[in-house]
Amino acid sequence: KNEVEQSPQNLTAQEGEFITINCSYSVGISALHWLQQHPGGGIVSLFMLSSGKKKHGRLIATINIQEKHSSLHITASHPRDSAVYICAAPNYGGSQGNLIFGKGTKLSVKP
Amino acid sequence: GAGVSQSPRYKVAKRGQDVALRCDPISGHVSLFWYQQALGQGPEFLTYFQNEAQLDKSGLPSDRFFAERPEGSVSTLKIQRTQQEDSAVYLCASSSGSRYQETQYFGPGTRLLVL
Secondary structure (H helix, E strand, O other), X not given: OOOEEEEOOEEEEEOOOOEEEEEEEOOOEOOEEEEEEOOOOOEEEEEEEOOEEEEEOOEEEEEEOOOOEEXXXXXXXXXXXXXXXXXXXXXXXXXXXXXXXXXOEEEEEEO | OOOOEEEOOEEEEOOOOOEEEEEEOOOOOOEEEEEEEOXXXXXXXXXXXXXXXXXXXXXXXXXXXXXXXXXXXXXXXXXXXXXHHHXXXXXXXXXXXXXXXXXXXXXXXXXXXXX
16 A cells, blocks of 8 residues: 655745645555645645646646655745645555545645 | 535534435546545545446445445435544545546535534
8 A cells, every 4th residue: 555645744934935845655656646725625636747747837746756756846935825735646556546645734825 | 617516514413323425526527536534634535436336435434434326426425323533524526537547626525523
């Protein structure tokens, strides 16, 4: 079974700062998911990536398959980016099995 | 278009009571997932449907938990004889393709409190 770890658990930043959230997993996978959960619970899928880098607006996700590690970056952070960011990977590696989620990184961006 | 909807949004139950949680996935979505999210934790997988077939129920924590999707669209998660440890947010997600490596669209969740 895969184990998914995220760091940091909590992160406070000033508006405009560059943010990095890390995710590591123990079993090789075909794709990793990054999700955003706002207060009140709604979860939005941000990225699903299997290699390299993906960019959407101020969000950038990278993955290193060999090192079993992914990062989510936020450039020019804004208070509206405050949320919990969660990574998820297939439970049994490759593309097999249900998703295993990290515990999330709670980001708070101060104006 | 309409996203994934769940009802009720909040449910308070007395210990021992049965509850039923409903999920309306995005129309036409093949796959449907149920997750349980405890406070301060990430979601944990409960069960997966492909159309009306329940292909994976390995995450259901006990035989008090039962899920169905009889016509391949709406799904119901039923919890019998609720216990305090069942208090959590129950999330439903759907995706257009089969299996797990598709973008999942989440509902707002049902927050269950068992007293």
